[in-house]
Amino acid sequence: MDSQGPTELALLAEEIGGCRRCPRLVGWREQVARERRASFAEEEYWGRPLAGFGDPSAQLVLLGLAPAAHGANRTGRMFTGDRSGDFLFAALARNGLANQPESRARDDGLQLNGVWISAAVRCAPPGNRPTPAERDACLPWSVRELRLLENARVIMCLGAFAWDAGLRLKARLAGPAVSPPRPRPRFGHGAELPGEPCSLIGCYHPSQQNTFTGRLTEPMIDAVLARARTMAQAR
Numbered sequence: 001m002d003s004q005g006p007t008e009l010a011l012l013a014e015e016i017g018g019c020r021r022c023p024r025l026v027g028w029r030e031q032v033a034r035e036r037r038a039s040f041a042e043e044e045y046w047g048r049p050l051a052g053f054g055d056p057s058a059q060l061v062l063l064g065l066a067p068a069a070h071g072a073n074r075t076g077r078m079f080t081g082d083r084s085g086d087f088l089f090a091a092l093a094r095n096g097l098a099n100q101p102e103s104r105a106r107d108d109g110l111q112l113n114g115v116w117i118s119a120a121v122r123c124a125p126p127g128n129r130p131t132p133a134e135r136d137a138c139l140p141w142s143v144r145e146l147r148l149l150e151n152a153r154v155i156m157c158l159g160a161f162a163w164d165a166g167l168r169l170k171a172r173l174a175g176p177a178v179s180p181p182r183p184r185p186r187f188g189h190g191a192e193l194p195g196e197p198c199s200l201i202g203c204y205h206p207s208q209q210n211t212f213t214g215r216l217t218e219p220m221i222d223a224v225l226a227r228a229r230t231m232a233q234a235r
């Protein structure tokens with residue numbers, strides 16, 4: 001990463017923060033921020049799009065689905081302030097990728113080491129379900145973000161939606177005329193798609209739906225993180 005990288009990432013984050021490309025999501029993120037959940041009634045919600053965050057020299061990028069309405073859409077940082085984040089940051093801390101196992105607020109002292117966290121869609125969607133059109137509208141932000149992460153080698157896609165976005169992102173990073181492969185490589189926990197400029201690896205999303213049911217366990221996410229780091233270092 002050259003010395004311009006972090007500055008350019010900050011400028012990109014400002015640009016992303018003003019995006020209003022998706023009317024449905026703009027309406028929802030702002031409605032949630034106005035109405036708030038009773039338990040957070042005293043807090044000022046972020047209510048805007050989110051840029052990624054983490055280590056600008058990261059080799060590993062985690063790609064989530066979208067901000068949670070009362071999680072990242074409240075706190076203004078990806079995966080911060082919800083149960084998915086509790087599971088994810090504990091895993092990052094266990095694996096030496098974060099300095100603490102919790103992520104509560106933007107000023108909580110969290111530091112990531114070797115990892116960057118972003119999402120396929122940057123505004124909270126109703127029911128946690130963005131549309132394919134919203135995914136595609138948001139893709140250019142991820143392309144620009146990844147291009148500024150000069151050491152990024154592996155994109156770890158959290159869930160099938162992020163995997164689909166990751167396939168498109170990988171193709172766009174490879175060149176304007178490059179399309180995602182056909183037939184489409186299937187998402188799975190531990191699925192891999194090697195290649196340039198970035199490889200993909202799949203991981204079940206750390207949502208409560210998966211972590212409370214045992215579909216995604218601590219050893220399972222630890223194994224994918226370890227494999228992702230090995231893939232990144234091998235390149």
Ligand code: SF4
Nearest residue numbers: 019021022049123138
């Ligand atoms: S989802 Fe992405 S493209 Fe759509 S409004 Fe939010 S930041 Fe913009």
